[in-house]
Amino acid sequence: MSLLYALDLLGTAAFAASGSLAAIRREMDLFGVLMLGLVTACGGGTLRDLLLGDTPPFIFKDETYLYLSVAVALVVFFLHHHLDFIRHPLPYFDAVGLGTFVVIGTGKALEFNLGLFGSVMMGVMTATAGGMIRDLLSAQVPMVLQREVYASACLAGGTLLYLLHHYTTIPHAWALVASALLVVVMRLAAIRYNWALPRAVKQHQD
Amino acid sequence: MSLLYALDLLGTAAFAASGSLAAIRREMDLFGVLMLGLVTACGGGTLRDLLLGDTPPFIFKDETYLYLSVAVALVVFFLHHHLDFIRHPLPYFDAVGLGTFVVIGTGKALEFNLGLFGSVMMGVMTATAGGMIRDLLSAQVPMVLQREVYASACLAGGTLLYLLHHYTTIPHAWALVASALLVVVMRLAAIRYNWALPRAVKQHQD
Amino acid sequence: MSLLYALDLLGTAAFAASGSLAAIRREMDLFGVLMLGLVTACGGGTLRDLLLGDTPPFIFKDETYLYLSVAVALVVFFLHHHLDFIRHPLPYFDAVGLGTFVVIGTGKALEFNLGLFGSVMMGVMTATAGGMIRDLLSAQVPMVLQREVYASACLAGGTLLYLLHHYTTIPHAWALVASALLVVVMRLAAIRYNWALPRAVKQHQD
DSSP states (O other): OHHHHHHHHHHHHHHHHHHHHHHHHTTOBHHHHHHHHHHHHHHHHHHHHHHHTOOSOHHHHOTHHHHHHHHHHHHHHHHGGGOHHHHTTHHHHHHHHHHHHHHHHHHHHHHTTOOHHHHHHHHHHHHHHHHHHHHHHTTSOOGGGTSTTHHHHHHHHHHHHHHHHHHOOOOHHHHHHHHHHHHHHHHHHHHHHTOOOOBOOOOOOO | OHHHHHHHHHHHHHHHHHHHHHHHHTTOBHHHHHHHHHHHHHHHHHHHHHHHTOOSOHHHHOTHHHHHHHHHHHHHHHHGGGOHHHHTTHHHHHHHHHHHHHHHHHHHHHHTTOOHHHHHHHHHHHHHHHHHHHHHHTTSOOGGGTSTTHHHHHHHHHHHHHHHHHHOOOOHHHHHHHHHHHHHHHHHHHHHHTOOOOBOOOOOOO | OHHHHHHHHHHHHHHHHHHHHHHHHTTOBHHHHHHHHHHHHHHHHHHHHHHHTOOSOHHHHOTHHHHHHHHHHHHHHHHGGGOHHHHTTHHHHHHHHHHHHHHHHHHHHHHTTOOHHHHHHHHHHHHHHHHHHHHHHTTSOOGGGTSTTHHHHHHHHHHHHHHHHHHOOOOHHHHHHHHHHHHHHHHHHHHHHTOOOOBOOOOOOO
């Protein structure tokens, strides 16, 4: 499944870029930039492996993810004035990463025989927990809790994969591709059309 | 022990309600409300199971907790204008949840043969870590670190259970009930009489 | 290795003092002060053990760390007006703790056969994650991401230990001492000469 691995690395690089850019905006020093790139890219999968009891987590079994994240963060740190050409495609790479992370997370949960809710949660967590840790370390309310149909796309993709796996005879590889594509398409459509989830109207101010 | 299970679900529902109300106050979107309901209700027990090495955590073995939390969060999201009747009893349900979570956490630590400090810590963590994660995700200093005798009630209940278990021959079920009751009574008394822990007088301003 | 154990306890005490002082500055109550002392002193090693899958973490196998942290936090809480004599030596104890925690963390990762990146990360995490949790619970951007050559000293020490272990025949005890000393010296030099890591120049304000 080397296509999945390639997409996984692409997503890792995109997430590392978003993390290190956030650190630069918060005026962190070099270590902070490396750290935020690292946790944004690898935090979700690490948390998933912790919850599944699959320790040490994947990043310690294949250190490629760690080196790639730090390399991207270093490039962003030293060249971020010259990276304007990357700002336009970054959301697309990010969307591909999102789809890939969801199907890897939910796919791994299926191997561990989790139920529907747990399997979908593992997919969503793999894709979004890194960004949440990034925002926590920046002392901000996580973006995913406030804006856009980011998590919903992950929910839809994870659910589709669970259903295809348990209730159809579609080959696993096709189920992965279909579910990842659903995430990517929903995510890009959300950006394009500025979709947003409803918010509760506030009733009181405390 | 089906009474314990029933109280556990009641506490889960009460904690999910408090988490989703916090998310609505922070103007999060639907996903944020579901997420905060979920982590507030299930985060403490999940962290406890991670630390005990009992993976996957309980929520993935019995998904009732997950569905219940999301159902409560959905009700709060869509009906929170019409839920005034729940504001009055909520602190009582919350207190019952607190007592139940403490004895479940400390009780599980006793099965894993932890010492006094570790056992009490597991009870306190089961009862309070969900609320701490809720506050972290809202970018606020956790309430439990600042206000009221919330954690002290948990400390007292966990300690009582440990002592009853190791130094008396009281049946385990009775020890659970007595310890949970101690937490509930202390918590309600703290609300009623506005008890607070001492604070250190500040010496300098840095 | 009782010298290492003694230094470990000294570092634990120093970290507990820094955590409880931070809680007092944030006007937390007694529970908050104990809690921040505890997580600052024990959080890094606990997270390391979770990631290595070595559960329950070390603090539950030898509760000395827990009692020591709480004792220090209690002393700080009740006597912090009279502890001026400790403000001067505290950074030195803290530096010793930093060096000790790094070699304990990286040393443990070597036993678990992690690679270079993972081993160094475990050392850095053991030494810095407690302080990061302290800052998160205070709703602040972690100090380690913003200031001074704190983490770099840990990186250097962890890397030295990994290299000495894998590429030389130096006895393990000597490798531990040399690596810990490197951390301590770098840390103290950073304080003395006010070293800082570079920051990226901001390009835009979003």
